[in-house]
Amino acid sequence: MTDHPKLLVVKDLRTTFATPSGPLPAVGGVSFELGTNETLGIVGESGSGKTVLSRTIMGLQPRRNVEVTGSVLLKGFEVVGASEKEKRSIWGLEVAMIFQDPMTSLNPVMRIGKQIDEILRVRQGMDRRAAKARAVELLELVGIPSPAERYGVFPRELSGGMRQRVVIATALAGSPQLLMADEPTTGLDVTIQAQILNLLDSVKEQMKMSVVLVTHDLGVVATRTSRIIVMYAGRIVEIGSTREVFRRHRMPYTRALLDAIPKVSNPSHSRLVAIPGRPPNLLDLPTGCAFAPRCAYATDICRVQRPRLEPAEESGHAFACWNPLPVAEGALT
Ligand SMILES: Nc1ncnc2c1ncn2[C@@H]1O[C@H](COP(=O)(O)OP(=O)(O)O)[C@@H](O)[C@H]1O
Numbered sequence: 001m002t003d004h005p006k007l008l009v010v011k012d013l014r015t016t017f018a019t020p021s022g023p024l025p026a027v028g029g030v031s032f033e034l035g036t037n038e039t040l041g042i043v044g045e046s047g048s049g050k051t052v053l054s055r056t057i058m059g060l061q062p063r064r065n066v067e068v069t070g071s072v073l074l075k076g077f078e079v080v081g082a083s084e085k086e087k088r089s090i091w092g093l094e095v096a097m098i099f100q101d102p103m104t105s106l107n108p109v110m111r112i113g114k115q116i117d118e119i120l121r122v123r124q125g126m127d128r129r130a131a132k133a134r135a136v137e138l139l140e141l142v143g144i145p146s147p148a149e150r151y152g153v154f155p156r157e158l159s160g161g162m163r164q165r166v167v168i169a170t171a172l173a174g175s176p177q178l179l180m181a182d183e184p185t186t187g188l189d190v191t192i193q194a195q196i197l198n199l200l201d202s203v204k205e206q207m208k209m210s211v212v213l214v215t216h217d218l219g220v221v222a223t224r225t226s227r228i229i230v231m232y233a234g235r236i237v238e239i240g241s242t243r244e245v246f247r248r249h250r251m252p253y254t255r256a257l258l259d260a261i262p263k264v265s266n267p268s269h270s271r272l273v274a275i276p277g278r279p280p281n282l283l284d285l286p287t288g289c290a291f292a293p294r295c296a297y298a299t300d301i302c303r304v305q306r307p308r309l310e311p312a313e314e315s316g317h318a319f320a321c322w323n324p325l326p327v328a329e330g331a332l333t
């Protein structure tokens with residue numbers, strides 16, 4: 001593969017599921033780029049298309065009842081339309097993905113060390129001894145205590161946090177340049193969450209990877225990403241540097257997401273805060289802005305014409321909104 005200044009270039013990506021009730025556009029035309037050694041956050045409420053987008057970028061879709069159009073260039077490799085065989089050449093080696101539930105990524109009946117081993121032998125062509133030594137090294141890297149002894153345990157013998165560490169070690173086995181992490185800490189308690197996120201930060205530095213951190217919780221990406229994509233109804237509605245998105249966001253939906261960040265003072269209670277109104281029905285999206293029915297600032301134009309994602313400044317900050325919040329109002333106090 002040739003050397004590309006941009007690790008990932010996504011252009012007008014669309015993922016549409018054929019459902020009994022009609023076509024469901026889960027990803028409705030997404031474009032963005034990602035450089036090397038960058039951490040990008042993808043945020044949005046549940047159902048906004050984050051997981052489908054991530055899986056489409058990886059080339060992981062159900063075989064049937066789905067149509068993908070547009071382009072995903074990963075180091076110059078076109079993922080859209082590639083065969084399983086071609087995609088297997090990048091999975092694990094160029095790009096790896098970790099999911100919310102570690103049990104879906106781990107084989108419950110295989111010792112954890114062997115699972116890492118297998119990747120090293122099959123994908124990296126290591127011999128048995130080298131693979132075992134490297135597997136123990138990776139377990140140590142992700143903070144598993146006594147890695148040589150833990151090598152032989154089964155996933156069920158570990159806590160949720162430890163299992164997610166093993167999943168990260170598995171993802172790192174192929175030395176990927178891009179790690180996609182879909183809600184990697186959702187469901188873990190707050191302390192373990194921070195530990196796993198810190199671990200991702202440190203392995204990113206050590207392995208010189210780019211990381212895409214997908215989460216419904218803007219609090220998670222606040223200090224750990226350089227750029228943020230905000231998704232609603234399968235589209236990007238705001239994109240910018242993390243600083244811009246937090247301090248000068250213009251899209252009322254972004255503000256609503258920020259208001260929904262669990263407060264440290266009362267995390268369990270405030271986690272219940274949701275954005276008022278009903279999430280959009282993707283089978284019957286409104287003609288105008290998909291957020292308009294829930295938006296306090298919506299006017300007539302919002303209901304009839306969909307706003308485009310317009311770059312506001314040279315900084316790359318862009319938002320799709322007819323009635324953006326004034327900059328001063330968008331600033332967090
Ligand atoms: N295999 C599928 N078939 C039909 N619809 C799907 C499928 N997978 C996801 N969806 C729909 O796509 C939308 C986006 O889902 P998802 O990407 O999982 O959201 P998020 O990760 O942001 O919570 C949802 O409306 C979901 O119901």
Ligand SMILES: [Mg+2]
Pocket residue numbers: 050051052182183
């Ligand atoms: Mg999801």
